[in-house]
Amino acid sequence: MALIQVEKLSKTYKKGDNKIYALRNINFDIQEGEYVSIVGKSGSGKSTLLNLLGGMDTSAEGGVYYNGKNLLTMNEKDLSYHRKFTVGMIFQSFNLIPSRTAIDNVKLPLIFSNYPVMLRETRACELLYNMGLYNRALHYPSELSGGEAQRVAIARALANKPKVILADEPTGNLDTATSAEIIGLLKMFNEKHNITIIMVTHDKETAYKVSHKTILLSDGEIIKITSNQNK
Amino acid sequence: MKISDIILLASDNLKRNIFRTALTAFGVAVGIGSLSSMISLGKGVSTNISKQMESNDIFTGLTMSSRSMDFDGYSNKTILSDDKKQTVPLSDSTIKEILSWEEVATAFPEQIKPATINLEGKSVVTNIKAIPLEMNGFYPFTKINPGSFYTSESEPCVIMSKIVLDKMGITTPYDSLIGKNIEIITRVFDLDKIDLITSKKKQLPVKNDTTILKIKGIVQTTSFSAGIFNDGIFLPPMTCSFIPSIDLRNVYDIINGEQGKYGKYNTVHIRVKEYAMLKPVKLRLEEKGFSVFSIGDKLEDFEKIFFMLDTVMAVIGSIALIISIFGIVNTLIMAIYERRKEIGIMKSLGATAGQIKMIFYFEAAIIGFGGGVFGVLCGKLISQASGKIANSQLGNFFDSNIEYFSFSWEIVFFSILFSVLVSVIASIYPANKASKIDPLNALRRE
Numbered sequence: 219m220a221l222i223q224v225e226k227l228s229k230t231y232k233k234g235d236n237k238i239y240a241l242r243n244i245n246f247d248i249q250e251g252e253y254v255s256i257v258g259k260s261g262s263g264k265s266t267l268l269n270l271l272g273g274m275d276t277s278a279e280g281g282v283y284y285n286g287k288n289l290l291t292m293n294e295k296d297l298s299y300h301r302k303f304t305v306g307m308i309f310q311s312f313n314l315i316p317s318r319t320a321i322d323n324v325k326l327p328l329i330f331s332n333y334p335v336m337l338r339e340t341r342a343c344e345l346l347y348n349m350g351l352y353n354r355a356l357h358y359p360s361e362l363s364g365g366e367a368q369r370v371a372i373a374r375a376l377a378n379k380p381k382v383i384l385a386d387e388p389t390g391n392l393d394t395a396t397s398a399e400i401i402g403l404l405k406m407f408n409e410k411h412n413i414t415i416i417m418v419t420h421d422k423e424t425a426y427k428v429s430h431k432t433i434l435l436s437d438g439e440i441i442k443i444t445s446n447q448n449k
Numbered sequence: 450m451k452i453s454d455i456i457l458l459a460s461d462n463l464k465r466n467i468f469r470t471a472l473t474a475f476g477v478a479v480g481i482g483s484l485s486s487m488i489s490l491g492k493g494v495s496t497n498i499s500k501q502m503e504s505n506d507i508f509t510g511l512t513m514s515s516r517s518m519d520f521d522g523y524s525n526k527t528i529l530s531d532d533k534k535q536t537v538p539l540s541d542s543t544i545k546e547i548l549s550w551e552e553v554a555t556a557f558p559e560q561i562k563p564a565t566i567n568l569e570g571k572s573v574v575t576n577i578k579a580i581p582l583e584m585n586g587f588y589p590f591t592k593i594n595p596g597s598f599y600t601s602e603s604e605p606c607v608i609m610s611k612i613v614l615d616k617m618g619i620t621t622p623y624d625s626l627i628g629k630n631i632e633i634i635t636r637v638f639d640l641d642k643i644d645l646i647t648s649k650k651k652q653l654p655v656k657n658d659t660t661i662l663k664i665k666g667i668v669q670t671t672s673f674s675a676g677i678f679n680d681g682i683f684l685p686p687m688t689c690s691f692i693p694s695i696d697l698r699n700v701y702d703i704i705n706g707e708q709g710k711y712g713k714y715n716t717v718h719i720r721v722k723e724y725a726m727l728k729p730v731k732l733r734l735e736e737k738g739f740s741v742f743s744i745g746d747k748l749e750d751f752e753k754i755f756f757m758l759d760t761v762m763a764v765i766g767s768i769a770l771i772i773s774i775f776g777i778v779n780t781l782i783m784a785i786y787e788r789r790k791e792i793g794i795m796k797s798l799g800a801t802a803g804q805i806k807m808i809f810y811f812e813a814a815i816i817g818f819g820g821g822v823f824g825v826l827c828g829k830l831i832s833q834a835s836g837k838i839a840n841s842q843l844g845n846f847f848d849s850n851i852e853y854f855s856f857s858w859e860i861v862f863f864s865i866l867f868s869v870l871v872s873v874i875a876s877i878y879p880a881n882k883a884s885k886i887d888p889l890n891a892l893r894r895e
């Protein structure tokens with residue numbers, strides 16, 4: 219069975235009497251360990267889809283199944299469990315908490331997951347070390363470069379050992395070299411730790427290059443799913 | 450999420466806006482400070498002052514008289530006309546009967562003679578009062594220092610009161626006064642002079658009589674005492690009766706031509722066993738036609754004043770507390786707006802609604818705790834200061850310094866607990882609001 223199954227997923231926004239389809243009858247499966255890219259023009263519904271996969275949004279029709287359980291019908295408690303342990307999210311704008319140092323940002327999900335207090339420091343250090351940020355642990359987000367900030371965000375997303383990383387344009391605010399670095403990191407975690415990556419990007423070229431599967435969206439509909447089994 | 454985590458997160462949040470936090474906590478402090486000092490005042494008054502008064506005689510002392518005097522109309526000192534109130538004579542048998550009552554600890558006739566006393570070259574006009582041996586062990590004779598109470602009804606000695614010594618301006622150490630002789634000068638009829646009246650020389654037929662007695666003890670009373678013990682000097686009854694003096698009451702009787710109508714005694718002092726018995730005994734005596742006076746009744750007025758003070762402080766405290774609750778609500782709601790995105794991030798990281806709520810509860814609890822501690826501290830300082838002022842103003846009513854405020858550890862503990870509790874209750878609405886923040890909305894780029 220696929221890790222993630224999206225079935226007949228539709229989402230509409232109501233604007234007065236008008237119904238805007240952000241997503242229209244989306245169907246696809248994602249296997250554990252896959253690197254999936256979602257591409258498409260601005261406004262095509264990529265973020266909307268990713269948020270539904272992340273359990274950040276449940277107001278849609280159809281189904282988003284993780285191991286057979288539909289996120290759209292889950293209660294608040296199970297949803298936060300999903301966000302805590304099943305997925306890790308990273309964003310274009312990093313979304314680090316500015317008042318907390320890098321290491322404290324990484325520790326935050328460990329607090330919510332009741333990770334043993336004694337081991338948190340070690341865990342957070344290990345994560346930052348893996349991101350090459352060991353000497354940035356006590357920096358505040360404002361003292362970090364974009365690439366560093368995004369790596370802290372990745373470390374934070376990985377803190378509770380999720381199966382899936384959901385990344386919404388993680389390189390959108392970064393230059394080409396740094397972008398490549400971030401994509402490389404994600405690819406490394408995908409390959410080494412079998413972490414499923416679902417990444418929204420504008421950059422079709424990179425998408426085709428790194429992903430096992432690329433989903434092309436247009437106006438809320440899937441135009442094409444490209445598989446590259448060599449990856 | 451462990452409690453230590455919540456406290457850490459909450460205090461981090463509070464530190465970020467330390468000035469606002471301090472202001473909010475200060476609001477709580479004002480409320481808690483006035484409430485706690487109010488409670489301590491209430492408690493202090495009801496325990497300490499009551500204790501003080503119980504050890505005093507005003508709680509249990511009654512003065513009863515055969516004449517229907519309007520004691521309450523103190524200022525005009527009216528003697529009601531006899532046909533308005535029947536007079537019942539006060540005799541030994543009356544006293545005997547009263548003594549047989551269960552509620553009565555002791556009763557004795559108040560025998561008072563005006564006299565001039567000379568001591569250490571100083572003199573004062575006062576009253577000498579016959580106090581029976583049974584009064585040993587009753588206030589104010591529990592406060593004899595130095596010296597002691599007399600041991601026989603005819604011992605040739607006096608007990609001085611501090612009030613009289615003060616009046617005389619005697620500053621000699623009291624210890625050295627014990628055993629000293631005191632001159633008591635009374636007025637007696639001078640039969641030799643009666644002739645002189647008829648010979649129209651305007652001179653009263655009186656002369657001085659001097660009695661010398663030893664000082665046995667000094668009683669440390671203050672003016673806050675039932676009538677007879679307010680001042681004067683106290684003597685064993687037999688000793689007192691040996692001192693000759695014109696009994697003015699007899700003169701009054703003679704003039705009225707109705708000798709014995711008021712009985713042998715003017716007034717009788719009665720001690721009931723405890724305060725609760727004061728009223729019943731008073732009523733019983735009044736039923737019998739006696740006129741009865743006790744300062745104990747006036748205690749209610751005293752308590753009313755403190756009750757009013759208490760109420761005023763309670764109102765101030767409550768208003769301050771209500772305002773501080775709004776302060777907390779306001780602070781936390783502002784925090785929600787400021788931390789909207791942060792809360793969204795936390796939720797995206799898997800924080801549950803309950804965890805978000807907890808952070809807010811603890812922020813409020815910390816404010817409440819800080820405000821509570823500071824408030825109790827201020828309350829303590831304020832009550833100490835007011836206690837000192839009250840003592841300096843009312844000090845001469847009481848024998849010793851009174852703790853008007855009883856700032857016990859219980860009050861400290863419960864005030865802080867109450868402060869925390871109220872703060873947490875105030876945070877329920879903001880916490881609820883914060884926990885309902887939609888992470889998607891919060892994280893959307895503006």
Ligand SMILES: Nc1ncnc2c1ncn2[C@@H]1O[C@H](COP(=O)(O)OP(=O)(O)OP(=O)(O)O)[C@@H](O)[C@H]1O
Pocket residue numbers: 231238239240258259260261262263264265266267
């Ligand atoms: N809260 C909202 N209310 C109304 N319409 C919305 C809302 N959020 C998104 N939409 C609409 O849904 C559609 C999909 O938006 P979405 O953010 O998923 O696009 P996107 O593919 O991520 O675009 P971009 O590449 O610019 O980020 C858009 O037409 C957008 O206008």
Ligand SMILES: [Mg+2]
Pocket residue numbers: 264265266386
């Ligand atoms: Mg988007």
